[in-house]
Amino acid sequence: MSAVAKMTTPNSADAKSAAQSSDTAERILDVAERLFMAHGYDGTSMRMITGEAQVNLAAVNYHFGSKEDLLREVFRRRLSWLNAERLQVLDALEAEAGGKPLKPSLIVEAFFGTLLKMGEEPALGGMTFLRLLGRTMTEPAAFIRTFFAGEYAEVMGRFKDALFRALPDVPREEIAWRFHFMLGAMSYAIAETDVLSLIDGFEVSESDVEAEAARQLKARLMPFLLGGLRAPLPQLPLGMVPPSAAA
Template sequence: MSAVPKMTVPDTKDAKSAAQSSDTAERILDVAERLFMAHGYDGTSMRMITGEAQVNLAAVNYHFGSKEDLLREVFRRRLAWLNAERLAVLDALETEAGGKPLKPSLIVEAFFGTLLKMGEDPALGGMTFLRLLGRTMTEPAAFIRTFFAGEYAEVMDRFKDALFRALPDVPREEIAWRFHFMLGAMSYAIAETDILSLIDGFEVSESDVEAEAARQLKARLMPFLLGGLRAPLPQLPPGRLPPGA
């Protein structure tokens, strides 16, 4: 008589432990995101993070390692969606265009509009993440500057190439400058402007006010960015600046 195979029973303890570990990691990331946004990287201590997240330092070290690694993971979980969505939108636009250059407005919307859309959705970080991103981009530490360069490399190349094709009469160096200025304007707007203080008469939940703030920011910032991109070419003086000028 052949032996009856034993039934494999899932280890519910292991599954529960894994779920609790994941919940702990997400809670640490959420708290770190808020504190880094409010106090900056240098102004946020690991003690502040562990206190608000109600975990010990060993838990933070286990999930993320150092404070630098924690900040990288705070950004990585948001930028993964952002970069994938930007490229997906650009791919769809280029497919629809059938090989023809895109309108500059569509490119600007795909790059900057996709980011600003995150401010309307707390599940994507909402205005908390936008303010953190803007603050970090305006006062970056060397390690995070290197991190951003790696995370954004493919996206930046794709969008700059799209702008080069869309604006064939504008020198590539000039397009690079204008893209740099657009990034700066966007970073300052989301980091320094307290949109909520400009909105009156809203008797709604905080998340609804945040979403309205993001919509108002997008409505005002997008035309400004596009206007800068379309500005007349500058009348530059002949020659180049001397080294060190």
């Protein structure tokens, strides 16, 4: 019988070895996270993963079911923390404000700052996960996009609503667009795959300086995002309504 069929993590009831849980499954997740980041989903084979993790080829199917399920689990263990943290920070801000609209800078900080903080924390995936996330957001595979949509729906709605209330004079569709642009600037920045990197000498951050790189990125990115969000509204020649005008 396979581990995934019985809907429970192996060794989960074990008290003595609870600290390390399933060594095999976790080692697979760590290696998969790094290889998916470096080579993409299609570019990473099961044999690459199981080889580096030093587990049997069948271990992935046994513990996770399939390669697609593995990718989902790689993201789930990080995004569950991120979603909870983002909601908690937003809840705290709104409670503190007592019904009044939040300052846009606080909302942006809560959404993007929370994510960028993961880059400083190796236990939360560090820059490896941030890069993986940035690169995966433009993956065209249907099952990936469906998964992301489900994982992000609630949080995205909450933060967009907060921005709508914070900027009552700005058309909602314009806010949705700019949220979109901010997401893009961040995704691309954390992906670290850009053309510029290869043109000039770009130093890939190593484990030690990784946290510093994440802090730098955050310090540089946040002013840019806020500047874009507050930019003068475009004079449109009127036309169709693009992404997500509704709440």
